[in-house]
Amino acid sequence: MRGSFLSRRTVQRLRQISFFTVGSVKIKLGLCCCIAFTVIALLSRASGFMGWTNHSVALDRSSAHRKGYAIVMNTWKRYDLLKQSISHYSSCPGLESIRIVWSEPNPPSVTLKKILNHVVETNSGDGRKVELKFDINKEDSLNNRFKEIKDLKTDAVFSIDDDVVFPCSSVELAFNVWQSAPDTMVGFVPRMHWVEKSKGSIDYYIYGGWWSVWWTGTYSMVLSKAAFFHKKYFILYTNEMPASIREYVTKNRNCEDIAMSFLVANATGAPPIWVKGSIFEIGSTGISSMGGHSERRTECINRFVGEFGGMPLVSTSVKAVDSRNVWFW
Numbered sequence: 001m002r003g004s005f006l007s008r009r010t011v012q013r014l015r016q017i018s019f020f021t022v023g024s025v026k027i028k029l030g031l032c033c034c035i036a037f038t039v040i041a042l043l044s045r046a047s048g049f050m051g052w053t054n055h056s057v058a059l060d061r062s063s064a065h066r067k068g069y070a071i072v073m074n075t076w077k078r079y080d081l082l083k084q085s086i087s088h089y090s091s092c093p094g095l096e097s098i099r100i101v102w103s104e105p106n107p108p109s110v111t112l113k114k115i116l117n118h119v120v121e122t123n124s125g126d127g128r129k130v131e132l133k134f135d136i137n138k139e140d141s142l143n144n145r146f147k148e149i150k151d152l153k154t155d156a157v158f159s160i161d162d163d164v165v166f167p168c169s170s171v172e173l174a175f176n177v178w179q180s181a182p183d184t185m186v187g188f189v190p191r192m193h194w195v196e197k198s199k200g201s202i203d204y205y206i207y208g209g210w211w212s213v214w215w216t217g218t219y220s221m222v223l224s225k226a227a228f229f230h231k232k233y234f235i236l237y238t239n240e241m242p243a244s245i246r247e248y249v250t251k252n253r254n255c256e257d258i259a260m261s262f263l264v265a266n267a268t269g270a271p272p273i274w275v276k277g278s279i280f281e282i283g284s285t286g287i288s289s290m291g292g293h294s295e296r297r298t299e300c301i302n303r304f305v306g307e308f309g310g311m312p313l314v315s316t317s318v319k320a321v322d323s324r325n326v327w328f329w
Contacts, residue, residue, distance in 0.1 A: 068094040069156035069175050069228065074101045074145045079112060081162045081283050086116055089160075090123040090130050092168035094175050096154050097131035101147075103140045142256040143246045145224070146237040154231070155182065161225045163283025169322070170277030177275055177320045178228040185264050185272040186320075187227030188279060190219035193301055193313055205305060207258075207297035220313040221261040222272040226279070229264060237263055242307045248300075255300035262304050262312055271316035 071089055075082050086098060098120065102108055117132055124130045137144040145159065156178055158171065166188060178186040192208040213219045237246075241263055249256045261272065305311050 067154045068096040069158050070097045070154045071158045072099045073160050075162040085162045087119045088165050090120045092171050100134045101145045102134045103137045103144050108134050141250040148234045148238045152231050157231050158228050159224045165280045166277050173322050174275040183268050184270050185222050185227050185229045187222030188277045189223040189226050190274040191221045192219045205301045207301050218315050218317045220315045224257040224260050245307050258300050266312035271314040274319045276321045
């Protein structure tokens, strides 16, 4: 009797253990399923938040955007600076070509061309062949930097002055950001505007320089002295923007960068993207250091608002940074 009683207890105990084991397995499976569904849901939502990622995937499938970028460099009788800049940028891995915007009375000398071609060949390396061309202009105008370049092979244009240098790592970061939002401007030098007062239904706008951006944390422009944008904006600037704006830029030798910011914002309805990067000024001070510069830029903004029939610039506080180089993000 005692043996049979123990066997019955043993069977019951085994059944209990089996029940709890199966129940534990079911619970664990249920928890795993819940976690999996939660992760999938978060990823699907994240794809909506991270719009840049979605665009980046789409662009990777397009051969047009897998190409690198072209540097379009504005210069004026500063051959030493031109050599330094080209020597530096020709080593950047994503660079496909360099176009030098030449607006001087005399064409570039044969010696200068030979020197610059040698610099490019020496510094490009890794079997890359970076194309170097001069775009010769008869008229001396700041609009020349945005003239249509019909034989440009890349969609991405990095507009740069000959007296500013950014590390190649920063340029590549900005290029990657541009690839995720190829219709907008992506650059290193932010500026802003704001409304000072209204006269009836007419707003009066003020141009804000770097300290205004630093103080408020907002911006609505990135200057074309160091910015990526799509080559299609050369066509729009040359052929579709009001001629009166180009005439104003030529006459006043200022504000071509503001005009381009207006053009892109008007086409997209979106703000530009500011990329954090270290800028090295290798030249002397330019027109921005002259007296009355901010006042002239303010005049440009209000004049362009009238030409465009409204204010197209969009303010933002977004800044792109390389998270590998910061402690907190």
